[in-house]
Amino acid sequence: MTTDLNNRLYLHKVNGEKGLSLKQAYQRDFRVTEQYRETLPDMQNASEALQGANVAIQKVGISNFKLPLKYRTHTGEAITLETSVTGSVSLQPDLKGINMSRIMRSFYDYQDDVFTLETLGRILQSYKQDVGGQDAHLRLTFSYPLLQKSLRSELFGWQYYDVVFEGRIDAENRVRTFIHFDFVYSSACPCSAELAEHAREVREIYSIPHSQRSKARVFVEVQPGAEVTIEDVQMHCLTALQTETQVMVKREDEQAFAEMNGAAIKFVEDAARLIYEQLDQDARIKDFEIACAHLESLHSHDAVSVIAKGVPGGYRADFADFKSLIC
Secondary structure (H helix, E strand, O other): OHHHHHHHHHHHHHHHHOOOOOOOOOOOOOOOOHHHHHHOOOHHHOHHHOOOOOOOEEEEEEEEEEEEEEEEOOOOOEEEEEEEEEEEEEEOOOOOOOOHHHHHHHHHOOOOOEEOHHHHHHHHHHHHHHHOOOOEEEEEEEEEEEEEEOOOOOOEEEEEEEEEEEEEEOOOOOEEEEEEEEEEEEEEOHHHHHHHHHHHHHHOOOOOOOEEEEEEEEEEEEOOOOOOOHHHHHHHHHHHHOOEOOOOOOHHHHHHHHHHHHHOOOOHHHHHHHHHHHHHOOOOEEEEEEEEEEOOOOOOOOEEEEEEOOOOOOOOOOOOOHHHHOO
């Protein structure tokens, strides 16, 4: 059947080159039968059409596939957020490609579920089986809202956090899950603060120490079977750094923020170590990496630091995409 169809397609092509006309019409009433479906060519499994080196590919799949997914808050409620999905599997030699749509279909099978890190493990096993491949990788990227209270005026506003849920499964079906979390804060320079006070005390000169918007990106690997929420990671960062940027602000809040910056001055090295201290105390967290960037108002460049827990085979403090920390 397939050979006959290919022959007809070839004749259509030849006839077209000879100037014979083909139908130019969309057949809205055409219905696909199982017999017709069997005649459709499958280029993904056509090894004779493989181009280039016949080698394995570590990752092949889809990126920025969007759909609304549900996530559970710390109160147990579910919220629906627009999510960008990246899914991939490994591809062995002698195989031309994978069926990309199967990754998407695997997700739609779970679209009514509340998505947790545990859900990622189930989806990874599902689409690894459906699509094939020794390894599989999954990333869900979304913006997560938390209601923030002002420092003194009793106002509330929504703070949004860039979050990634990541899952990996290897050839032995071992699943690892991760959370990536961005935390934006203010960093007041200790050196500048001391110099400003020196100018006031010694020369009676009014001086303002420099501070700047800063960002910490936290990568957390969760212990198998443990549950770590987005709120948990946010609280670790807030406890460590204190000076999270504000949403709703009146004059009394701005004054309070200035006082808070004075009470929690920090270099970029301090920021990394402070978050390290918090994450290292959480037994649910197996491994972590922290990247901090202080977008200094004094310099035309940024101050950065990267630190990892140091687990064998884990994060290696090799983060280098500092431009993505500009906020």
